[in-house]
Amino acid sequence: MSNIAFPYSIDSAGRTGLTDTASHVRDLVEQTLLTSQGERVNRPTFGTGLMQMTFAPNSAEVAMAIQFLIQGALQQWLGDLVRIEQVNVVAEDATLNVQVQYVVLATQQRETTQVVTGVPS
Template sequence: MEFIGRGLAFPVRTDATGSVALVGGDREVVESIRLILGTSPGERPMRPEFGCAIHDLVFAPADAATAGQIAYEVRIALERWEPRITLDDVVVGFDAVDEGMLLIDIRYTLRDRNDPRNLVFPFYVIPTHDIPAHDAVPQPGDRLAEVDQRAIAAPAREVS
């Protein structure tokens, strides 16, 4: 357990005694992975190369090519910045409900013991939306727009 060590909790917070919270063991590694993936390169002035370049893909389409690029960027970042793990696999899948969310499944083994783990990190892209054609959107002065305006302005009549 000496190899993993202890460190500041992220986000920085206090514990029940009012001291700065520390984490150790497996939790330290999980928080470190989340910190690496949540930091964009260039975000830290004193360590500009630290982080993962997945943030450059926020506006990329949610497709297989983007998923492959995300897996590559995660692998490169974790192999460089987290020496306490052996990265076994990075699998990127698509969420069935939210078309803008990709799930990054990171499978790793703690180096000081043969203990396989995984961490699922959600990554959000901006989903593409179909923009309606100009003709389909009523414009002021269009006959369809005028009819809609008259229907809104007309009082409702009761049917006897």
């Protein structure tokens, strides 16, 4: 099954770019992680608030709190597409390294997505 690619693109035939299920779900996970709550007008609670933490004080406790926020948001918004197996958030210097392991329910494939925010040292 093909899905519309994100970010939106035009393919070589001049049609809307398409992507496979695994890539589409990965794009949805990344969108959920990188969208701040309140950013989407019609879904003000969508997102994780991860990007708001870019310039906030960084510690292991903050990373743990963000881990729970991320897991809750992914289960709320993508629970019908994926089964979240593990969310790891590691605070290092001025960065947050987020790794999400999940199973795509349509294909039963295990996938991992990683997002790093902040200023790498």
